[in-house]
Amino acid sequence: MDNGTLVTLISVGVTFLFMLGVPVFLVIAYWVIGCSFVLGLTLDNMGAEILNVFNKGFALLAMPLFILTGDLINKSGIARRLSDFAYACLGWLRGGLAMASLGACGLFAAISGSNSATTATIGSMLHPEMVKGGYDERFSAATAAAGGTVGIIIPPSIIFIVYGFLMNLPISDLFVAGILPGALMVIGMQLACWIICRMNGWGYLIPLQFNRVLKTAFGAWLGFFAIGLVLWGIYTGKFSPTEAAGVTVGFCIIAGLLSWLISRLMRQDPNRTWEEKSYGEMLVVEGFTLWQVPGITMRSAEITGILAPLIAISVVMQQILSLLGAQQVIGDFVTSMGGYYAVLFTAMVIVFFSGMVLESLPVTIILAPILAPIAAGVGVDPIHFAVIFLVGASIGFITPPYGLNLYVASGVTGVPYFRLLRYTVPYLVALISVWIFVSLTPEVALFLLPER
């Protein structure tokens, strides 16, 4: 048997393992092991490379730190304040709570960098209220799942960090390029949400009150400060994305600890509504104690313990793919499609279908080094292509069979996986429309980067 047949057999074998429910990490690892034997490579490369990914990558450190930021703002009550503000702004529209949920996802994503953390946090916070507010529970769960996709596009973003790390692109530029497309994704999903809610008559309307908007905005000041801190630091180049993540973690811990202390000194009742609270009381959030910090950190560590080894093994897989000549084969196929738009859309189709069956990190690690040079070859700006690629990868979070956000939303809302699929369709249509618009309009991604 020739090498090609053997590699095909190995690929079919690991796909079978995947269908049997074997962890994705092992599926990739055994593909790497099998192909290493076929190519006559020593397995030592795998062990060495797994370690290299970590200890040679300061940039990758931003990933665990932004995950931790997400958990800290959730536990401190800052995320709740952001969602209150979003609801105060949008509650007067039909489907306002669902739209606020998407807006809260956008705000949460601007501090955290994780899609699943966004879905889990906003879903667990707003799903019960949406169900109480007369929304279909399947739609509510689908909204949380779809909202989470912006978690990795609006900066800071874990996947932009991985992309920049792999492709040697400035992560700060990638972050800035993600701002407008991320905002467009939120607006696109909100529009889809509004249409669905109007058609079904879901949700209760609350009057738009200036005092409520102002007070909840005041209450969310810590969140806005954190967002400003991250964006200011990265945009002005005062610190690197990893340092921005470290600073945000430090800020959230200090804010959480001080808030807990002040709220106890002020004898605040966390159950009081915004109307009962004074502006002074809105200044501080619930916070957490020093003893709660390890517990909060542990949750982030658990997520990092899933994602980081997956990144490491995917990097090794990418190397094996290069040795197998996959880069050449896919490259030839994509290049044969023709010029600028043909290459762009072929790359998008590949990313979309890969996102359906693979987690976004392996998709990025495996496909980005293959597709990005081809796109650059036909004149697509590397930063623009990164945004196109990653918006596509983020859509993969809500495409079955392997849509991570669908699993997370199902887990936090209790709505079975297959039942919420139907209601993700309008969001998918909205996201794909935004994706096509972003790909056809480089200015959307590059507008805030005038020097490019």
Add this chain to the structure above:
Amino acid sequence: MEIWSDLSALISALGSQDSWTIRQALVPNTTYVFGAVFLAISGFLLAWIYHHVPVIERYFERTVMVTCYLATAGIIFWGVIDRFVFSNQQPWSTTIPPFLFMIMALFGGAYNIRMRTHLSFSEFRTAMPRKAQFACLMLDFILWFVFALILLVTTLRVVALSASNFQIVLGTDNTMQWWFLLSAPIAATLMAARAVENIQDDVSNLRSGKPLLKQAVIGGDV
């Protein structure tokens, strides 16, 4: 007989405590055989300790992970403060954190085996009959164990190579890289132990008629 000569070479190399000799002794492929025996013994031994000392079972990996996580964040946070406020920055503040991240990630990998929270597509498995589910769990065990073996042997070689080359962590005077890299083979051992623990639970569940598959919740144990 080659296997015995390789074994004696490895034992004498370990006894010599000379990194170059150890590195040479780890090169033959028979190291995988020793690794398998070592992992089987240490895996079952650790699983036994976990069973009898629940504090270790519950807190060992968690403590290492949380400590490394907070130390990483603390060093980077302080690095920025140090630069802006005191116009100073420790040279190791960007080189030590990646090693701490590595330790956290590898120990986290082992911990998630126990929690069964590694990402997977479990729709078909959930719908399978009980015996098929058990077969899948057994398959998971074998795959984790073999992976742990490969990780153990390959990373031990990296550790020995690093030690024999006297690789120092950049920005420090005398902190050796292999001190940190050693966490990888240790994590591989923990992975094997967690896989053993899981399969012991699965066998017990099969015999007692309890459900074999449970919904894994990330952060559910925190």
